[in-house]
Amino acid sequence: MHVVVNAAASVDGKLSTRRREQVKISGADDFARVDRVRADSDAVLVGVGTVLADDPHLTLDDETYRDERRADGRDPNPARVVADSRARTPTDARIVDDAATTYVLVSESAPEDRVAALERAGATVVVAGETRVSFPEAFAELERRGVERTMVEGGGEVIFSLFEDGLVDELSLYVGSVVVGGRDAPTLADGEGFVADFPTLDLRGVERVDDGVLLTYDVD
Ligand SMILES: NC(=O)c1ccc[n+]([C@@H]2O[C@H](COP(=O)([O-])OP(=O)(O)OC[C@H]3O[C@@H](n4cnc5c(N)ncnc54)[C@H](O)[C@@H]3O)[C@@H](O)[C@H]2O)c1
Numbered sequence: 001m002h003v004v005v006n007a008a009a010s011v012d013g014k015l016s017t018r019r020r021e022q023v024k025i026s027g028a029d030d031f032a033r034v035d036r037v038r039a040d041s042d043a044v045l046v047g048v049g050t051v052l053a054d055d056p057h058l059t060l061d062d063e064t065y066r067d068e069r070r071a072d073g074r075d076p077n078p079a080r081v082v083a084d085s086r087a088r089t090p091t092d093a094r095i096v097d098d099a100a101t102t103y104v105l106v107s108e109s110a111p112e113d114r115v116a117a118l119e120r121a122g123a124t125v126v127v128a129g130e131t132r133v134s135f136p137e138a139f140a141e142l143e144r145r146g147v148e149r150t151m152v153e154g155g156g157e158v159i160f161s162l163f164e165d166g167l168v169d170e171l172s173l174y175v176g177s178v179v180v181g182g183r184d185a186p187t188l189a190d191g192e193g194f195v196a197d198f199p200t201l202d203l204r205g206v207e208r209v210d211d212g213v214l215l216t217y218d219v220d
């Protein structure tokens with residue numbers, strides 16, 4: 001599985017506020033770039049924290065990208081994937097609607113009634129890991145279902161885990177010209193944090209976009 005992480009952070013590295021309320025960090029050009037990266041992916045993944053905070057739809061905004069994909073014999077929108085160990089995704093979340101295939105990755109500890117409710121709402125549930133989603137296992141299953149390229153749109157807990165598992169191939173970080181602050185505000189990589197063996201990156205590009213900077217990296 002090729003994994004591309006994309007996020008937008010404030011200059012102080014925050015993805016949202018201490019209240020976990022969404023902040024519009026990207027401008028129009030960056031959101032247009034995000035749409036292109038989505039269009040080039042088989043799936044777009046977020047954590048359930050992002051679903052509960054932002055209720056994202058994760059489909060393509062630009063109809064021409066859907067037309068391109070149809071012409072290539074692909075689904076018009078990439079699949080949507082939620083990492084959701086305990087199946088907390090609300091059945092009326094926008095990510096569960098019928099605009100695209102939705103996979104909910106859960107652990108063996110997910111309550112059966114929640115799993116059944118998500119399946120009834122049209123989601124495909126993939127069980128991987130005992131108490132927390134195991135990304136290596138879940139990605140192997142997604143690959144069996146034809147997902148070879150996944151874009152990850154956050155949040156900080158999921159991004160940290162993917163770095164911890166050594167699964168990230170590329171990172172695009174848009175740094176917006178704003179200060180959010182807050183010691184408890186989500187950052188690009190939260191989780192437990194590393195104390196040694198920090199993942200290192202190769203800086204591939206630096207580009208001014210809107211009034212911020214787009215940094216692109218390959219992960220070693
Ligand atoms: N600026 C951006 O680019 C951007 C992008 C996405 C989210 N956000 C913000 O980030 C916040 C949400 O991020 P978050 O860090 O709270 O949540 P998250 O989206 O990273 O989801 C975390 C949840 O995912 C589930 N999960 C399942 N398996 C996991 C695993 N192996 N490792 C880690 N988590 C696993 C757990 O239930 C966990 O609570 C919101 O405030 C949102 O607005 C910002």
Ligand SMILES: Nc1nc(=O)c(N)c(NC[C@H](O)[C@H](O)[C@H](O)COP(=O)(O)O)[nH]1
Pocket residue numbers: 006007008022023024025026031034046050054055056057058059153154
């Ligand atoms: N690239 C980016 N720039 C931002 O400034 C910001 N706040 C997000 N946040 C990611 C988050 O999950 C968003 O909610 C989805 O990018 C919305 O996706 P939809 O339009 O609903 O498909 N992402």
